[in-house]
Amino acid sequence: MRILLVEDDKDVGSFVAKGLREAGHVVEHADNGRDGLFLAASENFDAIILDRMLPGGVDGLHLLETLRAQNNQTPVLFLSAMAQVDDRIRGLKAGGDDYLTKPFVFAELLARVEALTRRSKNEGPQTKLTVGDLEMDLLARGVRRAGQKIDLQPREFRLLEYLMRHAGQVVTRTMLLEGVWDYHFDPQTNVIDVHVSRLRQKVDKPFATALIQTIRNAGYMLRADEA
Amino acid sequence: MREAGPAATLAPGPRARPWRQGFFRRFRHPRPWQPGRWTPPALLRSAGLRFAGLYAALFGLSALALAFFLWWDTAALLDRQVDASIHADAEGLNERWQAGGLPALIVTIRDRLVENVDDDAIYLLVDTGGHRLAGNLDRWPAGVAADDDWYELPIVRDNIRSLARVHTFDLPGGFHLLVGRDVEARVRLRHVLTDALLWALLVIAGLGGVGALLVRSVLQNTLADISRTTAAIGAGDLSRRVPLSGRGDEFDHLAATINDMLERISRLMDGVREVSNAIAHDLRTPITRARARLEDALAHAAGEADLRAAIERAEADLDGIVAIFQAILRIAEIEAGARRSAFAALDLAPLLADLAEFYGAVAEERGIAFVSRTPVRLPVAGDRDMIQQAVANLLDNALKFSPPGGEIRLIGEAGGESVRIIVSDQGPGIPEAERRHVTERFYRGESARSTPGSGLGLALALAVAQLHDGTLTLADNAPGLRAILTLPARRAVDV
Numbered sequence: 001m002r003i004l005l006v007e008d009d010k011d012v013g014s015f016v017a018k019g020l021r022e023a024g025h026v027v028e029h030a031d032n033g034r035d036g037l038f039l040a041a042s043e044n045f046d047a048i049i050l051d052r053m054l055p056g057g058v059d060g061l062h063l064l065e066t067l068r069a070q071n072n073q074t075p076v077l078f079l080s081a082m083a084q085v086d087d088r089i090r091g092l093k094a095g096g097d098d099y100l101t102k103p104f105v106f107a108e109l110l111a112r113v114e115a116l117t118r119r120s121k122n123e124g125p126q127t128k129l130t131v132g133d134l135e136m137d138l139l140a141r142g143v144r145r146a147g148q149k150i151d152l153q154p155r156e157f158r159l160l161e162y163l164m165r166h167a168g169q170v171v172t173r174t175m176l177l178e179g180v181w182d183y184h185f186d187p188q189t190n191v192i193d194v195h196v197s198r199l200r201q202k203v204d205k206p207f208a209t210a211l212i213q214t215i216r217n218a219g220y221m222l223r224a225d226e227a
Numbered sequence: 228m229r230e231a232g233p234a235a236t237l238a239p240g241p242r243a244r245p246w247r248q249g250f251f252r253r254f255r256h257p258r259p260w261q262p263g264r265w266t267p268p269a270l271l272r273s274a275g276l277r278f279a280g281l282y283a284a285l286f287g288l289s290a291l292a293l294a295f296f297l298w299w300d301t302a303a304l305l306d307r308q309v310d311a312s313i314h315a316d317a318e319g320l321n322e323r324w325q326a327g328g329l330p331a332l333i334v335t336i337r338d339r340l341v342e343n344v345d346d347d348a349i350y351l352l353v354d355t356g357g358h359r360l361a362g363n364l365d366r367w368p369a370g371v372a373a374d375d376d377w378y379e380l381p382i383v384r385d386n387i388r389s390l391a392r393v394h395t396f397d398l399p400g401g402f403h404l405l406v407g408r409d410v411e412a413r414v415r416l417r418h419v420l421t422d423a424l425l426w427a428l429l430v431i432a433g434l435g436g437v438g439a440l441l442v443r444s445v446l447q448n449t450l451a452d453i454s455r456t457t458a459a460i461g462a463g464d465l466s467r468r469v470p471l472s473g474r475g476d477e478f479d480h481l482a483a484t485i486n487d488m489l490e491r492i493s494r495l496m497d498g499v500r501e502v503s504n505a506i507a508h509d510l511r512t513p514i515t516r517a518r519a520r521l522e523d524a525l526a527h528a529a530g531e532a533d534l535r536a537a538i539e540r541a542e543a544d545l546d547g548i549v550a551i552f553q554a555i556l557r558i559a560e561i562e563a564g565a566r567r568s569a570f571a572a573l574d575l576a577p578l579l580a581d582l583a584e585f586y587g588a589v590a591e592e593r594g595i596a597f598v599s600r601t602p603v604r605l606p607v608a609g610d611r612d613m614i615q616q617a618v619a620n621l622l623d624n625a626l627k628f629s630p631p632g633g634e635i636r637l638i639g640e641a642g643g644e645s646v647r648i649i650v651s652d653q654g655p656g657i658p659e660a661e662r663r664h665v666t667e668r669f670y671r672g673e674s675a676r677s678t679p680g681s682g683l684g685l686a687l688a689l690a691v692a693q694l695h696d697g698t699l700t701l702a703d704n705a706p707g708l709r710a711i712l713t714l715p716a717r718r719a720v721d722v
Contacts, residue, residue, distance in 0.1 A: 083553065084560050103549055186553075188623040189627065191585060
């Protein structure tokens with residue numbers, strides 16, 4: 001994946017760039033808004049990570065608005081210290097696809113950036129999701145694994161659907177909280193783990209292989225085990 | 228606004244905020260009068276004087292209009308009367324002419340002149356040569372020629388100049404007759420009115436001037452209170468309020484509005500102060516702890532494994548610090564009330580059902596009974612995310628302190644004017660004495676220092692309740708804690 005990182009802080013910028021490269025991505029790093037806008041407008045990227053407050057006369061919001069005005073639909077993730085609800089809303093309204101506030105955990109950033117590009121690829125409406133021997137019929141709201149019907153509660157169904165749509169990608173607890181429950185707070189208890197473990201009881205336990213993996217210090221991943 | 232990097236790079240550069248300086252400088256030093264602009268003397272700069280001047284001008288104009296209409300109407304009435312009497316006179320003379328010819332006419336004119344007590348009638352009968360046959364005018368006035376027509380002209384009678392309105396007739400045989408009335412009275416009337424108006428203007432100017440000074444002093448006295456108060460507040464004394472006169476007039480309304488504004492400003496200021504206190508107090512301890520651990524690791528770590536462990540602990544410590552920090556800022560954000568504009572009609576019933584399902588799973592896993600009961604509808608007006616978070620905090624707390632085998636209840640109730648959300652557990656509860664503190668802003672109980680989380684969950688729930696004009700009360704659940712979040716119910720007419 002080719003990712004443009006627009007971040008003026010040297011330490012944060014090089015930390016993120018290093019992490020992304022280690023994860024196998026190609027990173028262009030601009031440390032001011034003007035260069036960022038130039039790069040974003042003249043080259044093709046799979047995703048842009050954008051700071052809100054930037055030197056160089058072009059701030060993040062302005063950069064994104066200019067980009068969208070040019071009909072450039074590259075997915076954008078805001079990475080900002082502006083953490084108020086209104087800041088977040090403004091960022092998303094300006095055309096941002098996701099909003100992560102600083103300080104952040106790198107695994108969260110990586111997972112969200114990777115999810116962003118997946119989202120942009122699958123634009124067309126799907127009626128069926130398949131991961132390994134797990135099949136989900138979105139119209140009939142039915143789930144089968146290895147031909148065997150699995151009964152899920154509505155929320156469990158949505159949880160599994162989210163995991164399947166992001167199959168092969170790390171999905172963090174916050175992403176599940178926002179994507180499945182539409183909650184924007186941080187529960188003090190391990191609620192997400194409990195719900196995932198309930199889902200595992202139904203989806204993984206009766207079968208030989210486990211599809212839902214726990215990724216340490218990050219979250220979960222649903223994938224068909226090739227090994 | 229940066230999170231990392233040496234502090235030295237923060238100070239200069241485009242991120243410094245130039246507006247801050249300019250903004251405050253403008254407030255501290257009122258802009259001096261610019262030398263190039265004309266500045267009126269102090270007295271004329273008074274708003275009271277301007278009001279009074281405007282008032283006097285309006286008054287003068289209305290007096291002028293009154294005088295004008297009075298003149299107009301009276302003059303028209305007089306004219307009509309004169310015309311009518313001239314008409315009647317001419318009719319009479321015509322009859323005499325028809326009946327007795329020229330001699331009769333001459334006699335009649337003479338009789339009428341004698342009988343005219345008011346001395347305002349004017350007649351003149353001349354022959355073809357323009358010689359006077361009868362009447363009280365010396366000669367036929369110049370410029371009067373046409374037959375059967377009206378004229379208004381100056382005349383000289385007994386050496387007195389005056390104004391007359393006349394009607395001319397041509398008689399058979401080349402005689403000309405002129406019948407008229409002296410209308411000098413109308414001129415006198417106009418003089419009277421003009422004089423009266425001039426005097427009135429003088430009085431208006433005098434009264435207006437006195438009125439202006441009165442209005443000015445009244446305005447000054449009333450505004451002086453406001454001016455004094457705002458000046459004192461500008462100087463830093465935020466406790467001052469504008470005194471109300473109790474008359475309930477516009478100035479009282481203004482004063483009340485200003486007082487409300489001051490109340491809000493001082494609340495916000497208190498909030499800021501408390502936020503900084505809370506940050507100083509609540510963050511200093513964990514930061515100290517994290518720093519000590521890192522320093523200890525640096526000095527005493529036996530190997531890489533030790534160092535790694537120390538770094539991981541430090542990371543967790545930092546996350547904890549960030550959690551507290553974010554909770555404090557979130558509470559401050561809620562208390563500032565900026566999100567009130569995002570209030571919408573909201574049914575809490577499905578919201579509570581979702582939360583019950585969300586947390587119920589955790590309770591079940593821990594062997595805690597979870598009972599949830601909500602009516603079909605619980606309409607309120609509010610911010611969905613905030614209420615969700617407030618109730619979630621209460622449930623988080625309940626889960627955190629519930630022993631296995633205990634019971635947690637989430638009850639929604641609609642009762643008249645309000646909607647109540649009750650979260651109760653069977654944990655250790657909070658001692659009566661501490662309960663009051665818990666709902667103080669930013670209060671972290673002693674237990675919060677040893678359990679994970681910001682410890683500000685209840686404070687946040689309280690802030691959310693207050694933003695919605697509701698309350699959060701804590702009661703004894705015997706055993707355990709019963710938290711009651713009360714929000715105003717939305718009536719059918721709202722939102």
